Amino acid sequence: GAVVSQHPSRVICKSGTSVKIECRSLDFQATTMFWYRQFPKKSLMLMATSNEGSKATYEQGVEKDKFLINHASLTLSTLTVTSAHPEDSSFYICSATSFASGRRSGGEQYFGPGTRLTVT
Amino acid sequence: KNEVEQSPQNLTAQEGEFITINCSYSVGISALHWLQQHPGGGIVSLFMLSSGKKKHGRLIATINIQEKHSSLHITASHPRDSAVYICAVRFTGAQKLVFGQGTRLTINP
Numbered sequence: 522g523a524v525v526s527q528h529p530s531r532v533i534c535k536s537g538t539s540v541k542i543e544c545r546s547l548d549f550q551a552t553t554m555f556w557y558r559q560f561p562k563k564s565l566m567l568m569a570t571s572n573e574g575s576k577a578t579y580e581q582g583v584e585k586d587k588f589l590i591n592h593a594s595l596t597l598s599t600l601t602v603t604s605a606h607p608e609d610s611s612f613y614i615c616s617a618t619s620f621a622s623g624r625r626s627g628g629e630q631y632f633g634p635g636t637r638l639t640v641t
Numbered sequence: 642k643n644e645v646e647q648s649p650q651n652l653t654a655q656e657g658e659f660i661t662i663n664c665s666y667s668v669g670i671s672a673l674h675w676l677q678q679h680p681g682g683g684i685v686s687l688f689m690l691s692s693g694k695k696k697h698g699r700l701i702a703t704i705n706i707q708e709k710h711s712s713l714h715i716t717a718s719h720p721r722d723s724a725v726y727i728c729a730v731r732f733t734g735a736q737k738l739v740f741g742q743g744t745r746l747t748i749n750p
Contacts, residue, residue: 632683634683
């Protein structure tokens, strides 16, 4: 199956700093990437949907100025957690999919391995 | 309302047992995913279904579109199958997935 990578897999940062997480589709062109957050023993919570070349669509309650998403190419999306606080500590997961040009083809979503962020 | 319900929430079984996890959803879908997550680990996509049945090794996934129901079966279960299994649905016309609550499976040796 298709492979999606995330980097870094684990990061510890100090409060007030910014952290960038990369999500790459390694063997296909991802027209759409999704960013999720997962709290311990909870299901995934969608943060935003990112379509290549356009602004991300954020879910209700997600601060777009705090969680900056860039999807500059068909193989790379980045999530930057700005001015991180301890409550931002979480497991962040991306997924990527490809919809056929002009219509939604039902493309499978491929998930990255996740990034564990700890803010001290 | 677009909803996804999974059952059971927790399941403990002995090695070798046949396992079934169920997923029901409320309205029409484009696709249904079965996902696996080991403790502290990332998400692995096991199957994507829009109709019928798929099999991969000891895993079988079925979907009944009319009844809006899918099942994930594990034959000859093994302790390494212990994980959280998540049903996720893409409703017709939508891009994003809606997730079930997950089923925590524990297989004891």
